[in-house]
Amino acid sequence: MEWIERVNNVVNYIEENIDKEISYDEIAKLAVCSVYNFQRMFSYIANQSLSEYIRNRRLTLAAFDILNTRENIIDIALKYGYNSQDAFTRAFRRFHGVLPSKVRTEVVSLRTCPKISFQITITGGNHMNYQIEQWAAFTISGIRKRIETEKAFQVVPKIWQTAGNDGTMNRLFELLSQADMRPVGLLGVSAGGQWGDSEEMDYYLGVTTYVDVPECTKVITPEDMDELQLPKATWVIIEANGELPDSIQNVYKNFYTEWLPNSGYDLDDLPVIECYLQDNRQEVWIAIKPICK
Template sequence: MEWLKRMNNALDYIENSLDDEIDYKKIAEAAYCSEYHFSRMFSSIAGISLSEYIRRRRLTLAAFEIQKSDLRIIDVAVKYGYVSADSFSRAFQKTHGIKPSDARSSGVQLKAFPRISFQISIKGDTEMEYRIEKLDYELRLIGKSNTVKTNRAFKTIPTLWNSAKKDGFMQELINLSWENPKCTLESLLGVCGKEAAITDEEFDYFMGVRYDGEPPSGMETLIIPPSTWAVFPNVVEAWKRLYTEWVPTSGYELANLPCIECYYGPKHKPRHELWVPVISK
């Protein structure tokens, strides 16, 4: 499967660059994947963040190097991306439970984290509903953004919306969203990654609505170009299955644009949808 080969190409790039600077953009390029989505796709499939995987692999190789060579600890630290012996020692001890210098002692116990390889896993016992929407005009959104830690996104984002409801920001967005209805995205929108790719550790979550006028004081504007979207009901369920089940077999590639969480008003079915930017292969 082409998708599987691409993901393993990215792993090859990582493995060949562990003793050098790793460019996250090049990892995504090796997978022929959008920068916006690769880190999140990796963590969804592997069950570990991309940065943590790289850290563990580097510290595994560093332990081997210390045991098998006479290199100074500082030289091993620099080789695997640490700027000081102290930062390397802290990371090494956190992973292996001992100081780097103690790794040369006979009989010490260390931890080896093996290289990941992606393989086909047969799933799909439960169908995924979706539709394709083509919007031939740019989306002009207004709202506010917050920085969200990726590993806490499912907890943090509902809290942000609850706070917006309490302080009146949500009602302000609702009032603006129907001034000039134009498309099916007339609702509360959560944009995952405002200006740059979703980084491995955190991303900007933009809370807003589609609006063609000037933004009110305190709000900013976000413009998304004409795009094709795969739309899934149930935001949480869609996020859980998007990268592992739908993307590998869909015949679509992810576009280099952010996903949009769309939250509709009362009595609307479904109550919320995930809009995913795609390109037909």
């Protein structure tokens, strides 16, 4: 499968540059999708985040260097991206459970994180309700936050929490009452992070305010809100009903590990949209395109 080959290409790139700077632009280029989409995909098929995998690989190799060479520990720390021996010592101890200085003077147990390699296993064990739909161009209006791509998974929940406390959520509900259009509900939209602009991305809390069909009347975007315009595309729309966050997380895991590899589709380079309705009902919209032969 082409997309599995691309994931493995990224892993090979990381391995080749594990003691150098790892470029998120290059990751986006090799993955042919945004870094945020790749981070999400990686975390569900590898059961660890991309940043955690890179850190654990570096700490694994650092331990081998301490055991097998006479290099100074500070030089090994710098080699694997740590700016000080103190920072390296803290990270090493969290991962291995011992101080790096004891590796050469005592018999200690060390952990390893082996290089990952991905392959497809068809299990068919999980049920997923979805539909594939050609959808017209549409506009989302809302609050835009510029965030660091690498920290997106930690920052996004805080954005929602703040919106609930500062009145933003009430304003979005008011806008929603004027604009009952698909994608429906309050929307969380992860946009950007593509090759050439991978270090940062935009996250929108918004509402659909226009769909490019004859019967639709555009709802005016408030002056202090931003617009995100999305083109006509093919979307897989997945039901994600149930308690949050498990319901959404289960959808992503099933999508990336089972549905996508066997679907004949590839990810399109468009934002991922989470739709939050009422009564624990949610949808996830992911843009797809046929795999080019």
